[in-house]
Structure formats: structure tokens, C-alpha cells
Amino acid sequence: MCETCGCGDTTKVSVEMHEHLLADNDRAAAHNREHFEAAGVTAINVMGSPGSGKTALLEATAARLRERRRLVAISGDLETDRDARRLERAGIQSVSITTGSACHLDARMVHRALHETPWKQADYLFIENVGNLVCPAIYDLGEAARVVVLSITEGEDKPLKYPIIFRRADAVVVTKCDLLAALPEYELASLDAAIARVMPRPAVIHVSARTGAGLDAWLDWLESLRTTASATPHAPARAAR
Amino acid sequence: MCETCGCGDTTKVSVEMHEHLLADNDRAAAHNREHFEAAGVTAINVMGSPGSGKTALLEATAARLRERRRLVAISGDLETDRDARRLERAGIQSVSITTGSACHLDARMVHRALHETPWKQADYLFIENVGNLVCPAIYDLGEAARVVVLSITEGEDKPLKYPIIFRRADAVVVTKCDLLAALPEYELASLDAAIARVMPRPAVIHVSARTGAGLDAWLDWLESLRTTASATPHAPARAAR
Numbered sequence: 167m168c169e170t171c172g173c174g175d176t177t178k179v180s181v182e183m184h185e186h187l188l189a190d191n192d193r194a195a196a197h198n199r200e201h202f203e204a205a206g207v208t209a210i211n212v213m214g215s216p217g218s219g220k221t222a223l224l225e226a227t228a229a230r231l232r233e234r235r236r237l238v239a240i241s242g243d244l245e246t247d248r249d250a251r252r253l254e255r256a257g258i259q260s261v262s263i264t265t266g267s268a269c270h271l272d273a274r275m276v277h278r279a280l281h282e283t284p285w286k287q288a289d290y291l292f293i294e295n296v297g298n299l300v301c302p303a304i305y306d307l308g309e310a311a312r313v314v315v316l317s318i319t320e321g322e323d324k325p326l327k328y329p330i331i332f333r334r335a336d337a338v339v340v341t342k343c344d345l346l347a348a349l350p351e352y353e354l355a356s357l358d359a360a361i362a363r364v365m366p367r368p369a370v371i372h373v374s375a376r377t378g379a380g381l382d383a384w385l386d387w388l389e390s391l392r393t394t395a396s397a398t399p400h401a402p403a404r405a406a407r
Numbered sequence: 408m409c410e411t412c413g414c415g416d417t418t419k420v421s422v423e424m425h426e427h428l429l430a431d432n433d434r435a436a437a438h439n440r441e442h443f444e445a446a447g448v449t450a451i452n453v454m455g456s457p458g459s460g461k462t463a464l465l466e467a468t469a470a471r472l473r474e475r476r477r478l479v480a481i482s483g484d485l486e487t488d489r490d491a492r493r494l495e496r497a498g499i500q501s502v503s504i505t506t507g508s509a510c511h512l513d514a515r516m517v518h519r520a521l522h523e524t525p526w527k528q529a530d531y532l533f534i535e536n537v538g539n540l541v542c543p544a545i546y547d548l549g550e551a552a553r554v555v556v557l558s559i560t561e562g563e564d565k566p567l568k569y570p571i572i573f574r575r576a577d578a579v580v581v582t583k584c585d586l587l588a589a590l591p592e593y594e595l596a597s598l599d600a601a602i603a604r605v606m607p608r609p610a611v612i613h614v615s616a617r618t619g620a621g622l623d624a625w626l627d628w629l630e631s632l633r634t635t636a637s638a639t640p641h642a643p644a645r646a647a648r
Contacts, residue, residue, distance in 0.1 A: 217561025269541035300510040319560040320458025348589035
């Protein structure tokens with residue numbers, strides 16, 4: 167009984183249904199992962215808030231990497247194919263998934279999108295998730311690695327307030343570092359400390375897609391995924407939950 | 408049958424369960440709204456991406472408004488009560504809702520939080536939602552008005568890519584406008600045009616919480632809610648879907 171007004175206050179959350187959907191997703195993700203590994207494709211789940219700089223990071227990545235690596239992208243948004251078109255212009259063969267009202271990509275959406283892409287020819291398949299720092303965290307897509315893109319303009323405390331996505335990330339790319347000069351009160355060390363508090367094995371790369379600063383470290387990290395891929399295959403994300 | 412690999416590809420989305428949860432939420436929201444209206448409290452649902460500047464806007468609002476209006480806040484995050492503590496320091500009596508993994512506030516969470524706040528004494532009850540530009544859009548909390556906070560650093564195209572939350576907003580507050588000088592390529596007119604394309608009755612206020620620019624317009628808009636509240640009560644958000 168509610169103390170404020172005397173009404174009945176009974177909440178029923180459908181935990182069972184949620185578990186069912188996640189288990190179904192995990193099966194589809196395992197299926198995607200088998201395909202990616204068999205084809206030698208390094209799939210990367212790129213997550214982050216709207217406007218954190220996911221597309222700009224991939225554009226800058228393409229400019230540096232497209233001569234020596236084959237790049238394909240799948241890009242998710244509620245509406246528009248703007249990101250996929252931006253990536254196409256940057257030299258990444260891309261397809262968009264428009265989710266309507268869905269707040270994340272799931273493994274089946276990715277699987278269907280593969281039909282429209284030459285993914286088997288890719289060295290790297292970038293899966294740019296819907297802009298959201300919460301929901302994408304719990305959906306395994308079959309990726310080899312998970313990257314959280316976080317812009318400095320979002321503030322230093324986001325890893326503490328949205329820990330789940332950071333806890334399960336393989337790397338955090340801190341973007342828009344060129345704006346540090348315009349944000350005199352911003353403390354990059356505080357951000358790094360916050361990431362270290364929630365991420366089991368912190369891997370943080372500071373970049374500016376605009377100036378190119380930090381991109382070498384990001385590209386080195388990407389390449390390390392391919393050199394170590396056959397030796398230490400990435401554990402399914404579900405195991406880390 | 409999947410063409411890529413021959414597997415069965417059958418997705419079952421629980422539409423019925425989703426509709427059930429929303430209907431249940433709408434009942435709780437209507438209940439909250441009755442209470443707010445009976446007590447003369449103007450409840451405002453403040454939504455936006457992580458780091459869009461929701462808390463900073465409310466801090467700046469408190470600095471200008473707390474002498475003449477009684478302010479109370481409910482602040483949602485996955486973890487930590489950092490925002491509620493910031494708002495307390497700014498002079499807004501506040502309580503935090505830590506959602507764990509939930510990506511939005513719902514009407515029952517707000518109802519429970521009311522027990523911990525002197526909400527009946529408030530002129531304005533600010534409900535700072537979880538940082539997320541997708542999921543909060545479809546949950547009516549019983550508010551009198553919905554505000555989307557969007558920082559210029561998120562880019563000009565977000566209203567087109569995440570239209571649902573803008574479509575149902577009563578106002579969009581564009582924040583961090585002091586950073587325009589550091590973003591020479593940013594086009595504020597493009598952002599306003601994008602908002603106008605998705606918002607039935609565009610109401611856009613450009614502010615900088617840091618410099619105070621635009622806050623007069625924001626405060627005027629807030630006050631207009633109270634002067635018109637009794638004449639034209641806000642329609643339940645569900646009707647606008």
C-alpha cells in the first residue's frame with residue numbers, strides 16, 4: 167500500500183521474458199561469432215552515447231587504414247542512414263540498420279544486415295551501435311571486441327554512473343580531446359580514474375578524430391586484435407555478466 | 408531460412424508484454440499527474456543523453472529561481488547519487504533513484520521516490536531522467552511538461568536520428584552554446600532546422616549554463632507552465648503517441 171496516497175503499488179517486472187530474450191540473443195550471437203571467426207573477420211561492437219563521436223572515429227580510422235585493410239561497417243540508428251552514408255564516403259562499405267524505436271542492436275538484426283554486406287571479404291567489420299550508453303551493453307552481437315566511445319564533453323563521471331557498459335568493454339576510446347583547451351575545468355585524470363574503477367582491465371585511448379592525435383594508438387590496438395585473434399579467441403560476452 | 412548460412416532465423420518480439428507494461432505505466436502516470444495537479448506542483452521530465460548537461464541546467468536554474476520558487480528534484484542514474492548531491496548543493500532538495508540496469512525512469516519509480524521528498528511543497532518538481540535519448544521517450548511519468556536537453560557537442564543531426572523523444576517534447580534546451588567558438592564547423596541553424604522537422608510545435612531555447620546566456624528565456628518558459636497550467640492542463644503523453 168502506498169503511503170503517499172493509499173493506492174495499491176504493485177510492480178510486476180517480466181524478468182522471465184527478459185531472460186528468454188537474452189538467451190535467444192546469445193544463441194544468435196554465438197552463431198554470428200562462429201561465422202566471423204571462420205571467415206577471419208574481426209568484428210568490433212562500437213558503442214557510446216549519441217554524438218560521442220563513433221562515426222567520426224570510424225571515418226578517421228578509414229582514412230588511415232583503408233589502404234591496407236578491408237573495412238566493412240553496419241551502422242544502427244532509430245531513423246536515417248546518415249551514418250552509413252558518411253562511412254561510405256570515407257571508404258567503408260556500409261549498410262544501415264534503422265531500428266525504429268529499438269534502443270540497441272541485437273544479434274539477429276546484425277545477422278540479417280550481413281546479407282546486404284560483403285562482410286566475408288572484410289578484415290574489420292565495425293558494428294556501430296545505436297547511440298546509447300545503457301542498453302547496448304547487455305546484447306552480445308558476436309563481436310570479437312567491444313569498444314566504448316566516450317567524448318570528453320560528456321563529463322568525467324560517466325563511467326561511475328553508467329558502469330555496466332564500461333565493465334564489459336575491451337577498450338574505451340576517449341574522443342574530442344582537441345576540445346580540452348576549451349574546457350579548462352575538465353580533468354582527464356579524473357576520467358581515467360573513473361574508468362579504472364569500473365573496468366576490470368582498463369584500456370583507454372585518448373584521441374581527436376579532428377586533429378588525428380592518438381589515432382596511432384587506436385590503430386595499434388585494432389591490429390593487436392588480429393595478431394592475437396587465433397591465439398586467444400575472445401570469450402563470449404555473456405560469460406562476463 | 409537464412410540465406411547466408413542456412414540457419415533458421417525466427418525472431419519473436421514480445422509486443423504483447425511491452426504493451427502491457429506501457430499500459431501499466433500509463434495508469435501509474437495518470438495517478439502521479441492527479442496528485443501533482445491537485446497539489447499545484449509543476450512536474451517536469453528532463454531527458455537527454457548522458458552528459459548533455461541536464462544537471463548543469465538545473466544547477467543554473469536553481470541559482471536564479473530558488474529565491475522565489477520552491478524547487479524539488481528526483482534524479483535517476485544507473486548508479487551513484489552524484490547528480491542528486493550536486494542538486495542539493497545548488498539548493499534543490501533532491502532524492503536519487505538508482506535504477507541498476509534500467510535505462511529509463513517509469514511512473515512507479517517516481518511514485519516511490521515521492522515518499523522521500525517534500526514534493527507537495529514544491530512549485531517545480533524536476534524529474535531528471537536517466538541519460539538516454541531513446542528509452543525515456545515512451546514512459547509517461549505524470550509530468551506537466553517534457554524537456555529534451557541536447558548539447559551542441561552531440562552534433563546537428565540528432566533530432567533526425569532519434570526523432571521519437573523530440574516529437575513528444577514540449578521544449579528542447581540546446582546546451583553548451585559557449586562552446587560554439589571552439590566548434591567553427593558547427594551550424595546551429597542546421598540543428599534548429601532538424602528540430603523543426605521532427606517536433607510538431609518547435610520550442611527551442613539556446614543556453615549556456617556556464618555563462619548564463621539564454622537562461623532568461625528558459626526561466627520565462629518555465630514560468631509560462633505555471634501561468635497556463637490551470638487553463639490548459641497538459642494532455643497525458645500517451646495520447647500523443
